[in-house]
Amino acid sequence: MKNLVPILAAVLLGAAACSSSGGGDSGGPVELVMWHGQEDSAAKSLEKLVGAFNRSHPGIRVKMDSGGATADTMLPKVTAGFAADTYPDIAYMYGSWGAALARSPKVPDLKKYVGGPKTGWNDFWPNARQTATVHGKVIGFPAVVDDLTVLYNKKLLAKAGLEPPSPDWTWEEFRSMARRLTDAGSKTYGTTWAVSGGEETTWSLWPLLWQHGGSILSADGRKAAFNSPQGVQALTLVQQMAVQDKSVYLDSTPAEKGQKLFESGRLGLFLSGPWVLSDVKAAGIDYGIAQLPGTNGDHQTVSGPDNWAVFDHGDRRVKAAVEFLTWLTQPEQQLVWMMGTGSLPTRQSVTRLPGYQDFVRRYPGIGVVTDNLANAKQIRPVTAKYPRVSGLVADAIAAVLLGRSDPKSALDDAARKSDALLAVPGQ
Template identity: 65%
Template sequence: MRRALTATTAAAAVLTLAASGCSASGQQAQGPVEITVWHGQEDNSAKAIEKLVTRFNETHKDVRVRVESGGATADGMLPKITAALTSDAYPDIAYLYGSWAPNVARNPKVADLSEYVKTPEAGWSDFWANEREAVTVQGKVIGFPAVVDNMVVLYNKKLLAKAGVEPPKPDWTWADFRAKAKQATNAADGVFGTTWPISGGEEAVWGLWPMLWQAGGDILAPDQKKAVFNSPAGQQSLELLRAMAVDDKSVYLDSSPAEKGQKLFESGRLGFFLSGPWVLSDLQSAKVDYGVAQLPGTNGNHETVSGPDNWVVFKHDERRVKAATTFLSWLTSAEQELEWMTATGSLPIRESITKLPGYQDYLKKYPGIEVISANLANAKRVRPATTKYPRVSSFVADAIAQTLLGKSDAKAALDEAAAKSDAALAVPGS
């Protein structure tokens, strides 16, 4: 999820409500409520959100939406919003990565939509469970789901055929993944079975969590005060990656912050690539003959990881908060979302979208996305909703790098990362 990881491939929008409210006599101001959205989108995504906002304004008389980039891309939206919240120059709605929710939710200027989402207009139960979880912090609903993704395995059909490797089957396991990656590797030609980032970012950790969850482990204890990723499940998961990298030498260890994995895959030098829907348009442009499979499983469990993003609502006054919910209910409705998905290649954020007539046309436009869309059913959990998560992630990323480079064994590396995480989790506040 370049969007979800560095994320990972993400969208951002801001609705700014013009100052409106009550007159000195206590009467409600006349005219439409004006709100502003900071979207942080680029290229097709920016054009798509602007087109939808134009239509909303043409069909709704009581709310006027102004959309702008917010002066930042999606990756830079958190510091932009943090600075804006120190004054009155903040939007009514902003597109923010789901992993930022714990940081944002603490600000008193963030609205709580807990009561609103109980209304029929919100259609809350229609959103996937992991999306609802990502936008809820300690019982406070801070906005609406915006984008959802998940991790799958992309494979190069021509490369596998040349190496005599059978494509993955739906019930494949991590042992199968290891065997196929080893068989696809050709050191003389600079071809690797797969790749793993070791540059120290969330990209390295992103792929380990599904393996951990499938094996029955978790990242943190339920109270989020102690790391538990160094359990036997975690050790088993990292040990498999170590065996592939050190023993089989089937893993290209990517130490570049720019991440070379996708380029290697596009150039035919990588058999398998763990990624998500955000790369499909690039692969089509590069004319890669690719296939898509769900992640390998453990005992039939093919749980994946997802990085939902959110439209976060900020408080100016009650009229503007209500206007923001009116707009977001419309924007995230099945019909509007299908149009957004078709333009951008993102996944359905509501289950009902998959039942619309136009959904089949969307699937045809992005070959392989039907597998990724169906894989949303395997996205059952999100990363811990705590402000301490980035530090925990960095400790685990370092443990992964040390292990895959052969400088440590899985248990020792994870135990050290857990000890550092426990120390960070014990510090009060942020």
């Protein structure tokens, strides 16, 4: 991700301000193309919903397409589409790309469309609205909300003589449990941490930083702040677990092997979220979910909402895209999506639907994850440079956990590089 941001910015800012009128502007049904980037159960659930919309809205026809990309690779796909004028009307885009997208003339401001009661904009969770709104410009609709929690293997905890985590557990308790759950002979690990150099690596550190009173950037966003004493303290705890306790499986993939370890019954504590629940459930693991450990009673967690971004192919298609996304994100449709994927509700009112309790029963522990949204903090500072800053921090974390550096030196080095990057004019 981090290497693609300069390319995206160049294409977005260099693109001609005019937009393609495309098909559907000459009368008849408005045809929309949506690149979803979803796989497996998520793709099937979305296909079901799009089919229902097309049958009930004859004036709009939504063509659902993977875009030839996964969610992870949607950025270069859309970037290429901007350059070739083959971009879609709607695409699933990570929230971290929002600041760059907001600067593009290809991305319309939807603010005038989302104020009415039909849209129910204020029903979305605050952090989801924040991710879809960049410097006052609404770039799309919330697609997914999540937060980081801890999945635990009940069988492994019982075997180690451990009680399930309590609501007020601490990071020292997490460390102790991970140490007792580790068994080199059976290749069972207490927990895991990604060292792949991407957002998966920094994702888990930010809550520790915040709980100690630290921040990612300075208040004005112009300087790195993650190398503060609070940041060093946070990373030192993870280093102690990985290097001293050897209770951490260091995952060189984007958290894929760590998830497989949990699904195979060889990982006790898994820092993850609702996006893995359908797979964990299919694997037959008897699991529980706990909120993140806390520091002095502070259980702040990290949240990374994503968007259905809208792109400009003329007013008629933009309005049709808004109508479709308004329908797609209504509570009833959201519940269908959630039942198929284990995703959290993007709207607060979903929890008041009668069918929500069926969802909670289908995914044991999911109520804890939803309730945890109250502790969730938007992960990304509003700057197009955040993904590159995050990448620098991820490299620092990996160097520490692999024994190549110490927390202070690694974070200071990442901060120097980040400051040079942030000093360049622009968002």
